[in-house]
Each structure stands twice: as structure tokens, then as C-alpha cells.
Amino acid sequence: MLEKLSNKRVKGFLRTEGTKVVNESGEEIILTGWGLGNWLLCEGYMWLAGEGTRFDRPRRIESVISELTGSSYAEEFWKKFRESYITREDIRLMAELGYNSVRIPLSWRLLMEEEPGINWKEDGFQLIDNCLDWCEEFGIYAFLDLHGAPGGQTGANIDDSVDDVPRLFIDQDNWDKAIELWKKLAFRYRDRFIVGGYDLLNEPIRPSYLNLKNFDYLLPKLVQFYEEATAAIRVIDKKHMLSIEGHHWATDISLFHKSYDDNMVIHFHRYGCIPSIEAYQGFLEVSKRLNAPLWLGETAENVSEWYTAMYPLSVSLGIGYNLWPWKKMNNTNSPCSIKKPGEWDKIIEYTHGGPHPGYKVAQGILDQYLENIKFNNCIYNSDVTKAVFRQPSCRVRGTDFDAIPGKGVSYSGLRKESNLYNYQLESGMSIISTTEMPAPSRFAFDCGWERFVLEMESAEFACYSIYAVKEGNSVTLELLACKDATITIFQNDVIISTMEVGDCDSKITLPVQLKPMDEAVIKICVNQGKIQLTTVSFT
Numbered sequence: 180m181l182e183k184l185s186n187k188r189v190k191g192f193l194r195t196e197g198t199k200v201v202n203e204s205g206e207e208i209i210l211t212g213w214g215l216g217n218w219l220l221c222e223g224y225m226w227l228a229g230e231g232t233r234f235d236r237p238r239r240i241e242s243v244i245s246e247l248t249g250s251s252y253a254e255e256f257w258k259k260f261r262e263s264y265i266t267r268e269d270i271r272l273m274a275e276l277g278y279n280s281v282r283i284p285l286s287w288r289l290l291m292e293e294e295p296g297i298n299w300k301e302d303g304f305q306l307i308d309n310c311l312d313w314c315e316e317f318g319i320y321a322f323l324d325l326h327g328a329p330g331g332q333t334g335a336n337i338d339d340s341v342d343d344v345p346r347l348f349i350d351q352d353n354w355d356k357a358i359e360l361w362k363k364l365a366f367r368y369r370d371r372f373i374v375g376g377y378d379l380l381n382e383p384i385r386p387s388y389l390n391l392k393n394f395d396y397l398l399p400k401l402v403q404f405y406e407e408a409t410a411a412i413r414v415i416d417k418k419h420m421l422s423i424e425g426h427h428w429a430t431d432i433s434l435f436h437k438s439y440d441d442n443m444v445i446h447f448h449r450y451g452c453i454p455s456i457e458a459y460q461g462f463l464e465v466s467k468r469l470n471a472p473l474w475l476g477e478t479a480e481n482v483s484e485w486y487t488a489m490y491p492l493s494v495s496l497g498i499g500y501n502l503w504p505w506k507k508m509n510n511t512n513s514p515c516s517i518k519k520p521g522e523w524d525k526i527i528e529y530t531h532g533g534p535h536p537g538y539k540v541a542q543g544i545l546d547q548y549l550e551n552i553k554f555n556n557c558i559y560n561s562d563v564t565k566a567v568f569r570q571p572s573c574r575v576r577g578t579d580f581d582a583i584p585g586k587g588v589s590y591s592g593l594r595k596e597s598n599l600y601n602y603q604l605e606s607g608m609s610i611i612s613t614t615e616m617p618a619p620s621r622f623a624f625d626c627g628w629e630r631f632v633l634e635m636e637s638a639e640f641a642c643y644s645i646y647a648v649k650e651g652n653s654v655t656l657e658l659l660a661c662k663d664a665t666i667t668i669f670q671n672d673v674i675i676s677t678m679e680v681g682d683c684d685s686k687i688t689l690p691v692q693l694k695p696m697d698e699a700v701i702k703i704c705v706n707q708g709k710i711q712l713t714t715v716s717f718t
Contacts, residue, residue, distance in 0.1 A: 180494065180495075180698070181646065181697060181698060183206075183207050183208060183209045183494075184208075184209050184211050184277070184279065184494065185277075185279065186274055186277065186278065186279040186317075186318045186319060187318070188202050188206050188207075188208040188279065189202070189208075189279055189318040189319065189320055189373075190202045190203050190204055190206075191203025191204070191372050192372045192418050192419065193208070193320060193375050193376060193419075193420050194418075194420060194442055195420060195441075195442050195443065195444065195471060195472050197470050197472075198466050198467070198470060198471065198472050198473075198497065199472055199497065200420070200444065200472050200474075200499065203372070207497075208279065208499075209494055209497065209498070209499045210279060210280045210320070210375070210474060210499025210500065210501065211277070211278050211279055211280065211490075211494075211499060211500060211501075211567075211568075212273065212278045212279060212280035212281050212282065212319070212320075212500075212501045212502070213273060213278065213281060213282070213501065213502050213503070213504065213505040213513075213514065214281070214282040214283075214284060214324070214477060214501055214502065214503045214504050214505065215265050215269075215281060215282065215283050215284060215310075215504065215505055215506075216284055216503055216504030216505070216506075216507070217264065217504060217506070217507060218261070218264045218265045218283075218284070219261070219283065219284060219285055219286055219289050219303075219306065219326075220237055220284045220285065220286040220289075220326045220327050220337075220339065221236070221237045221240050222235070222236070222336065222337060223235035223236065223239075223240060223336065224507075225504065225507040225508060226240065226508060226527075227508055227509060227519065227523065227527060228527060228530060229527060229531070231530065231531060232336065233530040233531065234527070234530035235336040236336040236337070236338075236339045236340070237286055237288070237327070237339045238288075238339055238341070241253070241257070243526075243529070243530055244256060244257075244545065246535075247526065247529065247535065247536070247538070247541035247542075247545075248538060248541050248542050248545060249538055252538075252542055252545075256545055256549070259549050260549065260552070261306055263549060263552050263553050264506070264552050265310065265505075265506070266313075266553075266554055267313045267316075268554040268555070269505065269506070269515070269554055270310070270313040270314055270316075270317050270319055271313070271317050272514075272554075272559075273317075273319060273505070273514075274317035274318055274319050275317075276514070276564045277564070277568065278319065279318070279319060279320060280319060280320040280321070280322065280375055280499070280501060281310075281314060281319050281320070281321050281322070281501075281505075282321075282322045282324050282378065282476060282477070282501045283307065283310060283321055283322065283323055283324060284324045284326035284327075284381065285307070285323060285324060285325055285326055285327070286326065286327040286339055287325070287327055287328055287329045287356065287357070287360055288327070288339065289303035289306070290303040290304060290360060290363075291329070291356060291360060295352075297356065297359050299363065304367065307323070311368075311371060311373055311374065314373050315371075315373040319373075320373060320374075320375030321373055321374055321375060322374070322375045322376050322377075322378050322422060322476075322501070323364060323368070323374060323376075323377050323378065324378035324381055324422075324476075325357070325360070325361070325378065325379060325380055325381060326338065326381040327339040327381075328347045328353070328357045328360075328380055329346075329347060329352075329353040329354075329356035329357045329360070330345070330346030330347040330348075330349070330350050330352075330353030330354075330356075330357075331343075331344065331345050331346055331347060332345050332347045332348070332380045332381070332382075332383040332384070332401075333345055333381070333382050333383060333384065333385050334384065334385050334391070334392075334394055335385050337381070337382065338381070338382075343391060344392075344394075345383070345384055345385075345394055345397060347380075347404070348384075348394075348397040348400035348401065348404065349397070354404070357404070357408070358407060358408055358411050361377070361379070361408050361411060361412055362411050362412070362414075362415060364377065365377070365411075365412045365415040365416040365419070366415050366416070368416075368419075369415060369416035369418065369419070374419060375419075375420065376419050376420035376421060376422050376444065377412065377419055377420070377421055377422065378422040378424070378446065378476065379404075379405060379408050379409075379421060379422065379423060379424075380401075380404070380405075380424060381424065381429075381477075382424060382426075382428050382429045382448065382477075383401050383424060383426050384397055384398060384401055384426040384427065385426075385427065385428065386427040386428070395426075398426060398434070401426060401434065402434065405423060405439050406439065409421060409439055409440050413440070419442075420442050420443065420444060421439065421440050421442065421443040421444070422443070422444050422446040422474060422476060423435075423439050423440075423443050423444070423445060423446055424446045424447070424448075424476070425446075425447060428448055428450075429446060429447050429448040429476070429477065430447060430448060430449075432447075432461045432462060432464075432465050435465045435469060437469075438469045438471060443471060444471065444472045444473065444474040445462060445465055445466055445469065445471050445472070445473050445474070446473075446474045446476040447462050447473065447474075447475060447476070448475070448476065448477040448478060449475060449478045449489070450478060450479075450480055450481070451481070451626045452626055453626055453628050454485055454488035454489040454492065454579060454626075454628065455488075455492070456492065456496075458489070459473075459475075459492075459493070459496055459498065463496065472497075472498075472499075473496075473497075473498045473499075474498070474499050474500070474501070475493055475498055475499065475500040475501070476500075476501050477501060477502075477503045478500055478501070478502055478503065479502035479503050479504075479512065479513070480503060480512060481512060482512065482629070483512070483562055483563065483565075483566035483573060483574065484566070484573075484574050484575065484576050484579075484629065484714070485626075485628075486563070486566040486567050486573075487566045487567075487569050487573050487574065487575045487576075487579065488575070488576060488579035490502075490567050490568075490569075491568075491569045491644060492579075495581075495582065502567065506552075506557065510560075511560055511563075512560070512563060513560065513563060514559065514560055514563050514564060515554070515557040515558070515559060515560070516557060516558040516559075516560055517548075517551050517552050517557055518551045518556065518557070518558065519551075520544050520547040520548050520551060521544075521547070522536070522540070522543075522544050523544060523548070525540065525541070525544060526541065526544055526545075529541075568646060568647070569644060569645055569646055569717075570645070570646050570647040570717075571645065571647070571648060571649065571652040571693075571717045571718055572717065572718060573716075573717055574714050574715070574716045574717075575643050575714065575715045575716075575717075576628070576629065576631070576713070576714055576715075577632055577633035577641070577658075577711075577712030577713055577714060577715060578628070578631045578632065578633050579643075580633070580641035580642055580643055581641075581642045581643060581644050581700065632659075632711045632712060632713050633711070633712045634661070634709065634710070634711045634712075635703075635705045635709070635710055635712065636705060636708075636709045637705055637706065637707045637708065637709075638704075638705070638706075639704075639705055640702055640703060640704035640705065641702075641703055641712070642700050642701065642702045642703075643700070643701045643703070643715050644698065644699070644700055644701075645693075645699050645700075645701060645717050646697065646698055646699075647697060648693050648694070648695050648696050648697075648699050649695050650695050651692075652692075652693045652695075652717065652718065653690035653691055653692050653693055653717070653718055654668065654690070654691050654693060654701055654715060654716065654717055654718075655687055655688050655689070655690050655691070655715075655716045655718070656668075656687070656688045656703065656712060656714070656715055656716075657686075657687045657688075657712075657713040657714040657715075657716065658680065658685075658686065658688070658710045658711060658712045658713060659683070659684070659685045659710065659711040659713070660680035660681060660682055660683065660684045660685075660708060660709070660710050661682070661683070661708070661709040661710065661711060662682055662708040662709045663679070663680070663681055663682045663707075663708045664679070664680045664705060664706075664707060664708025664709060664710050665677065665678070665679050665680075665705075665706040665707050665708060666678050666679075666680065666703060666704065666705055666706065666710065667703075667704045667706055668691055668701065668702070668703055668704075669700075669701070669702035669704065670693055670694055670699055670700070670701055670702075671696070671699055671700055672702070673694075675691055675692070675693070675694075676691040677706075680708070680710065682708075687716075690718065693717075701715065703715070
């Protein structure tokens with residue numbers, strides 16, 4: 180399986196072959212990578228903007244920075260920001276960590292003038308060209324993602340819309356500009372194999388929520404756009420894969436009543452869900468029906484244990500993924516964390532009605548921000564990739580075990596019952612809640628699954644895959660013994676430890692040494708008694 184994830188398979192143009200993505204040699208490649216959010220299309224939450232709309236999207240962020248610093252400083256600020264936020268070193272590290280792809284979110288205003296007619300901005304294309312050169316140097320496929328289309332395709336801050344209306348589908352000028360933009364991109368990059376594909380629209384047509392208008396009546400226009408954009412691209416470029424997203428944050432499957440191209444991936448997003456096969460099930464059915472591959476093209480923004488459950492499961496189903504985002508301010512769940520400048524709160528307070536800090540002060544704060552975004556000045560969160568690839572230095576929830584034959588059916592939805600607080604598995608094992616109510620939410624995409632534990636009795640077992648095991652790595656268990664219990668731990672069916680746990684004993688076991696190997700399966704078997712297994716930690 181691991182060879183399918185290797186960036187050594189970055190060879191020539193990608194194409195679809197049934198439900199697989201293959202390279203020019205016909206070798207299957209499962210896409211793994213990160214999205215370069217906030218670089219070419221800014222989002223306020225990555226600037227710690229908090230609630231409100233004053234600082235939530237590119238055009239408003241640009242306006243605030245101009246107000247705070249003056250137009251001359253602001254113009255130079257954005258030039259330095261684009262040059263520093265993502266550099267060759269970011270792509271180098273991505274490749275060294277073992278990822279094989281990157282998704283580049285694009286704003287149309289970076290590439291076209293917001294004026295009547297079609298007027299291109301070469302500086303924006305040059306930023307893409309530079310990134311593609313780095314990707315080619317280090318062996319990383321790049322996907323061009325129209326994250327902010329002319330007029331906006333979503334109707335929210337993420338598409339840089341003027342008024343939270345997806346005007347791409349309403350105003351003819353925006354429609355024409357978007358088609359011309361895809362024609363331009365196809366012409367410019369049609370011969371570059373390192374471009375893995377074209378992501379035609381990011382998260383088109385949001386759901387109605389918070390009393391915002393319902394735009395589902397525009398869904399036929401979305402279908403029409405995909406048809407016209409595909410036809411326009413194929414006149415110019417018959418090689419590159421197309422990535423097609425459903426509506427409602429790329430989660431709804433109803434758009435896929437047909438195939439839009441013979442060389443397309445079905446692109447979907449997942450945040451804040453229970454990390455089980457239900458998160459993939461509807462799209463697996465569509466993939467089979469249309470005989471087309473799946474790509475989990477945007478996901479993450481969660482705790483590391485969610486990563487250890489969600490992404491190895493994705494790979495086991497043959498589904499590639501692209502996490503979001505590679506870099507943002509003051510975080511622990513992306514690989515790179517930008518240090519928050521000392522007086523940053525003065526910037527944010529201004530966006531919420533506070534006082535102007537003064538031009539010189541604001542410029543000084545933003546100068547510090549420009550230094551902090553540089554690759555060498557960021558904090559590197561190494562545990563994030565360990566969790567994504569499920570390598571030592573990660574923790575796996577007891578409930579997130581492998582799918583294997585017979586007993587130990589995975590936490591994948593194959594159960595007799597489906598009750599949020601008390602799951603009964605086919606094997607007889609139970610996934611139970613440790614609390615009556617969900618724990619308080621700590622972030623936007625908290626799904627509350629962390630309160631579940633795996634209960635096992637005599638003769639029941641569960642298995643956990645772990646990768647890239649080196650000399651000195653070990654496994655420990657966090658559990659509660661409901662009855663006096665004896666547990667045996669296997670590595671690839673070889674016993675590595677047997678331990679006893681007393682009745683009502685809540686503990687973290689002593690580390691058990693693992694044997695070095697690229698791929699290992701750790702089997703935890705209850706010989707007698709009963710336990711509630713909370714986590715399996717690999718160090």
C-alpha cells in the first residue's frame with residue numbers, strides 16, 4: 180500500500196483508470212498532500228480575525244490593511260506577502276515529509292483585473308509558475324483550484340464574494356470571465372505534467388444557514404457551468420484531469436447524476452464528522468456507479484487523533500486526500516504555525532470597532548507579521564504528519580481500529596445498531612460513551628467522538644496499523660479494567676507482551692517495545708475479563 184502514496188510515483192500526466200488515479204506508467208497513485216490556503220486567497224480566520232465580517236475575506240482584508248497603513252505601504256505589503264508566505268522551502272519540506280501533491284487555491288482577482296473586459300495580470304500567473312517549478316523540482320503534483328471565481332461561486336467569505344451572493348451563476352460578465360480564465364489556465368499549463376489537474380470550482384453554492392438566502396435554485400446553472408467549462412478546456416487541453424465538486428461545501432452527491440468528463444475525479448470535503456466509513460459511504464457508491472475515482476480534496480482542522488482515524492481509513496479505501504491548510508497563525512493542527520506578532524490584537528480590535536493604532540504602529544505590527552510568515556521563522560508541528568501517516572508519535576483512539584476479517588470489525592459502521600451513545604459491533608464488542616452528553620466543543624469542527632471508548636471482553640480483539648516503525652519505538656495503552664483482565668499484545672501475529680490489569684484499575688500501561696518494520700499491525704486481545712480501551716499510543 181505504501182508505494183501507492185510515494186512521491187516516487189510523480190511521473191508524467193495523471194489520468195483516471197476506472198476508480199483509480201494513475202501516472203503515465205499506469206501505476207496507481209493515492210494522492211496525499213496539503214492545500215496552500217491563505218496564500219493567493221486570504222481567509223480571516225487564519226489571521227485570527229474572530230467573529231464578524233470586517234476582516235473575513237480578501238477584499239475586506241485588503242481594505243483594512245490599506246486603512247491601517249496607507250496605500251503605498253499596503254501595495255508593498257501584498258507583494259512581500261505573496262513572495263514570502265509560500266516559498267520553495269515549503270514545497271521542499273512537503274516532499275521530504277512524504278506528501279505527493281499540493282492544492283493551490285486561486286483568486287480570480289489575482290489573475291484578472293476587476294474591470295470591464297478581459298485584462299490579465301501576469302504577476303499572478305508568475306506566482307503560480309514559480310510554485311509549479313518548485314513542485315517539479317521536488318516531485319509534487321499541483322492542483323489548480325479556482326477557490327474564488329469571478330462574482331463568487333459559493334456565496335460566502337471563502338470565495339471573496341462582494342455580498343454573499345454566488346454571482347458567478349447570476350451575472351453574465353462573471354460567467355464569461357470564469358470560462359475565459361479556465362481557457363487561459365488550460366492554454367498556459369496544458370504541457371506541464373506537474374499540474375495534476377484542474378479543480379473547476381471550490382465548494383460551489385453553500386447551504387442556506389443563519390437566515391442567509393437559499394441559492395439551491397442555481398444548481399442547474401452549476402451543472403451548466405461544469406459542462407461549458409469542461410468543453411472549453413477540452414478544446415485546448417485533452418490531457419489534464421478535471422476535479423468536480425458537489426454543492427453545499429462539496430458534501431452533496433446529487434450533482435453526480437452523471438459523469439462530466441472521461442478523465443475526472445469526484446471531489447468531496449469532510450470536516451467535523453465521526454471518522455468512520457459513513458463519512459465516505461455516499462461517495463463510494465457514486466464512485467462505483469460512475470466508475471470514477473474519489474478525492475477527499477479538503478479536510479482537517481481537527482485534533483491529531485481525528486487525523487489518525489480519518490486518513491489511514493481513506494487510504495485503505497483507495498481515496499486520496501488533501502488537508503487544509505499547510506500554514507496558519509498560532510496553531511497546532513497544521514504543519515506550519517505562524518507566530519502571532521506581539522501587538523497583533525490591535526489590528527484585530529480595529530476590525531471590531533476599536534481605535535486605529537496609528538499608521539506607524541500598524542506598519543510595525545505588519546512588518547513583524549511579514550517576518551513571521553517566512554518558512555524559517557514558523558513553528559514546525561512535526562506531530563501533525565506523524566498523525567496523518569499514522570507513524571510513531573501518534574495516538575489512536577481505541578474505537579478507531581482496522582477493518583479485518585472476522586472479529587474486530589473496524590469502527591466503520593458495520594454494526595447491528597447505530598445509536599450515538601452506545602454502538603454494538605457485529606463482533607460483540609461495544610463502542611460506548613464515557614459521558615451522557617458530548618464534551619464542550621473546543622473548535623468549529625468538533626464532532627464529540629473523543630468521548631467514545633472501545634469495550635472488549637474475553638476472546639475479543641482489535642487491530643491497529645502503524646507505519647515506519649523504527650528501533651526504540653513502543654506502544655502503550657490507556658484503559659480501564661471493568662473486571663480483572665489479561666491482555667496479550669501481538670505485532671504481526673507475534674506476541675510481544677502479556678499483561679494483567681486489576682478490577683477497576685484505570686491506567687496507562689508500561690511501554691511495550693516494537694520491532695522495526697515499514698508496516699505493522701498491533702493486535703490487542705483480551706484473554707479474560709473486560710476492559711474499556713481509550714487510546715493506543717505509539718512513541
